[in-house]
Amino acid sequence: PNDSPYMRQLIVRWYQFGLFCPIFRTHGCRKGSAEPDTAQCKPAQGSCGGNEVWSYGAETQALLERYVTLRASLLLPYIR
Numbered sequence: 001p002n003d004s005p006y007m008r009q010l011i012v013r014w015y016q017f018g019l020f021c022p023i024f025r026t027h028g029c030r031k032g033s034a035e036p037d038t039a040q041c042k043p044a045q046g047s048c049g050g051n052e053v054w055s056y057g058a059e060t061q062a063l064l065e066r067y068v069t070l071r072a073s074l075l076l077p078y079i080r
Contacts, residue, residue: 002050008060011051015067024071026051 018024053064
């Protein structure tokens with residue numbers, strides 16, 4: 001789950017990498033009512049989980065928010 005030290009470090013490293021990439025997305029699997037429940041769409045390993053910045057605890061959230069804010073400030077001059 002997202003509360004393990006491994007997953008917290010992994011998501012921080014992913015955001016650090018994505019900060020300077022032209023395309024940056026966090027991917028996850030949602031179990032919402034709008035998604036069809038078909039066999040071919042289900043991951044065999046059951047790796048669905050939250051990937052929002054608040055899904056990893058307060059300390060990790062603060063780090064991720066810094067990266068999101070920095071990325072936005074760096075890109076803003078180019079997208080205005």
